[in-house]
Amino acid sequence: MKMNRIAAIVYRQFCLIRGSFSRVISPFVWVAVDMVLWGFITKYLNTVSKSGVNFVPTLLGAVLMWDFFVRVMQGVTTGFFEDVWSRNFINFFSTPLLIPEYLCGLVIWSIVTSFLGLMLMISVTSAFFGFSYFAYGMMLVPFLLVLFLFGIGLGIFASAMVLRLGPSAEWFIWPIPALLSPFVGVFYPLSTLPIWMQRISYLLPPSYVFEGMRSIILQGSASWHGLFWGATLAVLYIALACGFFTWIYRHAVRTGLIARYSAESF
Amino acid sequence: MVSVLSLSELRKNYGETIAVDGISFEVRKNEIVGLLGPNGAGKTTTINMVLGLLTPNSGTILIEGIDIAKQRSKALSMTNFAAVYAPLPGNLTVAENLRIFGMLYSVKNLTERIAALLHQFDLEKFRNEKCGILSSGEQTRACLAKAMLNRPQLLLLDEPTASLDPATARENRVKLREFALEGTGGVLWTSHNMLEVEEVCDRVLFLSRGKILLEGNPKTLPGEHGKENLEELFITVAREPLTLDL
Numbered sequence: 001m002k003m004n005r006i007a008a009i010v011y012r013q014f015c016l017i018r019g020s021f022s023r024v025i026s027p028f029v030w031v032a033v034d035m036v037l038w039g040f041i042t043k044y045l046n047t048v049s050k051s052g053v054n055f056v057p058t059l060l061g062a063v064l065m066w067d068f069f070v071r072v073m074q075g076v077t078t079g080f081f082e083d084v085w086s087r088n089f090i091n092f093f094s095t096p097l098l099i100p101e102y103l104c105g106l107v108i109w110s111i112v113t114s115f116l117g118l119m120l121m122i123s124v125t126s127a128f129f130g131f132s133y134f135a136y137g138m139m140l141v142p143f144l145l146v147l148f149l150f151g152i153g154l155g156i157f158a159s160a161m162v163l164r165l166g167p168s169a170e171w172f173i174w175p176i177p178a179l180l181s182p183f184v185g186v187f188y189p190l191s192t193l194p195i196w197m198q199r200i201s202y203l204l205p206p207s208y209v210f211e212g213m214r215s216i217i218l219q220g221s222a223s224w225h226g227l228f229w230g231a232t233l234a235v236l237y238i239a240l241a242c243g244f245f246t247w248i249y250r251h252a253v254r255t256g257l258i259a260r261y262s263a264e265s266f
Numbered sequence: 267m268v269s270v271l272s273l274s275e276l277r278k279n280y281g282e283t284i285a286v287d288g289i290s291f292e293v294r295k296n297e298i299v300g301l302l303g304p305n306g307a308g309k310t311t312t313i314n315m316v317l318g319l320l321t322p323n324s325g326t327i328l329i330e331g332i333d334i335a336k337q338r339s340k341a342l343s344m345t346n347f348a349a350v351y352a353p354l355p356g357n358l359t360v361a362e363n364l365r366i367f368g369m370l371y372s373v374k375n376l377t378e379r380i381a382a383l384l385h386q387f388d389l390e391k392f393r394n395e396k397c398g399i400l401s402s403g404e405q406t407r408a409c410l411a412k413a414m415l416n417r418p419q420l421l422l423l424d425e426p427t428a429s430l431d432p433a434t435a436r437e438n439r440v441k442l443r444e445f446a447l448e449g450t451g452g453v454l455w456t457s458h459n460m461l462e463v464e465e466v467c468d469r470v471l472f473l474s475r476g477k478i479l480l481e482g483n484p485k486t487l488p489g490e491h492g493k494e495n496l497e498e499l500f501i502t503v504a505r506e507p508l509t510l511d512l
Binding site: 002004005007008011012015016019020082083085086087088090091092093094095096097098250253254255256258259 | 318321339342345359366370372412
């Protein structure tokens, strides 16, 4: 892999966001708005609830983590969509660029935007709603790591789907986080779910993060074993997603899909 | 003479449809080869295979002796292309696009190279303009500048002057001709403008239904087949290939 080619992919994304305010809105402005909205909801719940539970670290913290995961995934997919929207595949894939370099560039860009977004979310929630990420202690690091890894894996998988099914398939991709959220227990314990949904939850790394978060706030500790399993699953999914993307790319080169990509294939 | 591109028994089919039917040819250093043929003859399919965008069913593609199937990245680092159907991303400026592609091709002294190409293709005033708002002719010039970034050994041009006015088209033909004569590279050029082909190409290949029907000097080939000019020969190849004495 050559660093300058990875840097080219990152630089392209930087140029795009630099030259367009609308591209700043999704990774930064919407997350801030989301934090404000959920901040007031948790504040309200704290005033009406007699349970004594502080909703700021449980609910607002969960929303913050979930938004972080969504931004990581969309950091990868949006970077890929930029090449779909600008019909850039012929130009890019006729250069010496390798698929691992391309994916690596998208992932680096996702790291940059998602962490800037995370900083913004933490700033807004701590400044206006008293949220403290110290509430999770050192577990914050593995929580973020698991969500980050799964977001990357899902982003690469989603990009491969769009490469295979054509530009209009992006509409399948945007709702994926909403589709997953009931299964991973962002707002409630997994025990709330019926058994068949719980079985799916155990295959989704974020489930272990949100269970762990609630466990820390309510019981003072979280299961390292569960988080380790979540991280292992996330790494496995990244490997599978990279393999899947490469397989789809080879199929696209064999069938001529890359060369005529702008034509709808689905 | 050494070949910059060597195709051997190249074949591509989509199911029952044969797009390219076992063609073999070479492009040598300092040579411009015209790949001619009617729509659907297999020209773009051939170019896509050379660019690594399409895998052939069989046959080999060597760029500077490097097999693209085995060392794709290395082989493609020595090529570049410009095509009417592959404009530069419209949401980036000319300079940004050239920088990104320069990085992808690992161009040394990139800033100086970009400045030289902007000057060469009369794009200096559009340097900070987004490619999407340029006229089609300006976009074509930006594409040609991108195609020259890495001083390719093999330059692939798919109708490179299609949207240029006659004066600009002539200027660009001269530049591309200079590139072929002065550098160490070769050019594979497709065009439907037979006057242009006659002016710039050293050799032409007529492709029809995926096969090479004719090959020769564009200035003498029509006469060899009893035709007045290249356009007449083209029309015969496209409509009545069996009437040719092959």
